[in-house]
Amino acid sequence: MSETAPSMKKFSFFFLAIVFITLALSIAAFFQAYDAYMLGEIENVYFFVLIGVSGLALSTYMVFQTRRRALKLAFRPPRIATTILCQKCGFKNIRDFERGDFIFKETEECPKCKEKTKITSIFREVKEKKKRWG
Amino acid sequence: MIPEVSQLFPQDNILGWIIQIVWLAFFVVFMFYGQRIQMYVMLREVQSSLFRLKLIRDKGRKTAIATIKELGKPKEDPTPKVDQFLEYIAIAPQNMDPSGIVWKLEHILDVRDTRFKDEVKLMAPEADKTQVNNLENTLEAALALNIIYKVIRHFYLLGKKTLSLYIIMQIQMILPLIMKEAEAFASALKAFSSGQPIGDGAGALVAAKLMQGHKKRKIAKDVVVATVPLEGRTAYVLKAEGPGGNVGKPGEAMKNIIEENGGKIVTLIVIDAAQKLEGEKTGEVAEGVGVAIGGPGVEQYKVEETVLKYKIPVNAVIIKEDIGDAVSPMRKEIFGAADTAIERIKRLILERTKKGDSLIIAGIGNTIGIGQ
Structure with missing residues (x-):
């Protein structure tokens, strides 16, 4: 198989540069706000605090967005349950799926009546979120 | 006191100047390179x-x-x-x-x-x-x-x-x-x-449940059939041979059964998993007419040719699921839908056939993890 696909960097240089510039500008804005406060220029204090808070919020949001995207790459296999039922006494056993299990397979002896048991179901359960239009 | 909008970018300090330049550069860049930036984002x-x-x-x-x-x-x-x-x-x-x-x-x-x-x-x-x-x-x-x-x-x-x-x-x-x-x-x-059962095997699961305890024989490549007495009728229940991953040739099998019976089959009931629309519930059962067989269309064509020759009505029972559910391990809702589908089949038989009639019930789909 030929391999010429792009390799994915965790963070791009361009992205990191934007985050750092925004962060530096917001820190500078907070310093300016402090200076303006010391000089008694209250209008400028509001302005610089506004710029600082906005810049800080924007850079934090950008960092969190990247983190969320990285988490989405993880893949978790679902849990599969096998139900074994004794046809004679109705004894039921639910366990994790094992290789070789199949629906209607005769399996181990029933611990209660020593009869052969059968696999009656194999499925996975999915917890679905409530949907508005569902 | 809160400053006016015009005062938001004061020009009497260095930061104000930087913000002014950034603001202007932002407009210029987006005016000339907007589409290119959009392309890079894509x-x-x-x-x-x-x-x-x-x-x-x-x-x-x-x-x-x-x-x-x-x-x-x-x-x-x-x-x-x-x-x-x-x-x-x-x-x-x-x-x-x-x-x-x-x-x-x-x-x-x-x-x-x-x-x-x-x-x-x-x-x-x-x-x-x-x-x-x-x-x-x-x-x-x-x-x-x-x-x-x-x-x-x-x-x-x-x-x-x-x-x-x-x-x-x-x-x-x-x-x-x-x-x-x-x-x-x-x-x-x-x-x-x-070897876990998948959502696509919903039709095969219905057939497997119906043929439990009855003698099976091979009718076509990788397809088994059982003769099952159902509501006073003779039902030929067929599915792909499990529990290995297999879809078999259900079209060929149905054609063979119809010809074995000299065309004296009153109806055909085909059960298969079908693509649901967004908003529909997984495991919902619906009825209709036609040959519900997916794939490249060869098996569907064979059945359509044969039923046309003998004028046999075809009924379809479908179990709804999305593409993800069709190829991933079977969901509880789809497993439960098999019993609902069996109830529908029994009702269909009572409504559409008479006692003593022969019919075919075909469970379509990949039978991986489903025996018979």
Whole structure:
């Protein structure tokens, strides 16, 4: 198989540069706000605090967005349950799926009546979120 | 006191100047390079999806190799053979003269199936029949993932090379659907490699439940049938032979049963899993008419030809699910829907047939993890 696909960097240089510039500008804005406060220029204090808070919020949001995207790459296999039922006494056993299990397979002896048991179901359960239009 | 808007960018300090310049540069850049920036954003989005596709594809390849080693116990490393398998192609027949194309397509599919099974037997000499079928399905899922990855990579690289917004835009727009399909195949890999029943097997599960405790015989390639007395009628219940991953030739089987009975079949009931629309519930059961057999259409065509010849009505019972559910381990809702489908079938029989009539009940789908 030929391999010429792009390799994915965790963070791009361009992205990191934007985050750092925004962060530096917001820190500078907070310093300016402090200076303006010391000089008694209250209008400028509001302005610089506004710029600082906005810049800080924007850079934090950008960092969190990247983190969320990285988490989405993880893949978790679902849990599969096998139900074994004794046809004679109705004894039921639910366990994790094992290789070789199949629906209607005769399996181990029933611990209660020593009869052969059968696999009656194999499925996975999915917890679905409530949907508005569902 | 809160400053006015005009005062928001004071020019009497250095930071004010910087913000003024940034603001102006922002407008100029977006005016001249807006489309190009949009293109790079799209390319980046395609690139991150391509990265995820590569991860899924590699995982699929590794799963296939590990399963072959575990079940087949080969003497030599199967990796080169698996890599060769992942590049397999099947060329569809020429359709300039469509007459007889169904049989040509069937022949190609038969050759492909035989070739795949032979390759798997060579790769995994110790695997039994069920395991060979499961391994074949695993490799087919890995093959599908490889094709998806390569097609997306092709358009990504082509878009990057030509910097054509339209090439990049096309692929970026359909990307969510492609990713959904790839993720479905990724969960299918686990199901196929360990022999777990999948959502597509809903029809086969219904047939298996109906034929429990009755004698089965082979009626066509990889298809079994049982004669089941149901509500005073004789039902020929058929499904693909399990528990290995198999769809069989249900069309051929139905044709054979109809001809065995000299066309004296009152009705056909075909049960299959069908694609649900967004907003519909998974495991919902619906009824209709027509031959509910998916795939390339060869088996559906065979049944349609035969029922037309003998004027036999065809009823369909479908169990709704999305593409992801169809190829991943069977969901509880789909498993439960099998009992609802059986109730519907019984009601259909009472409404559409008389006592003593013969009918066919065909459970369509991949029977992996479902015995009979």
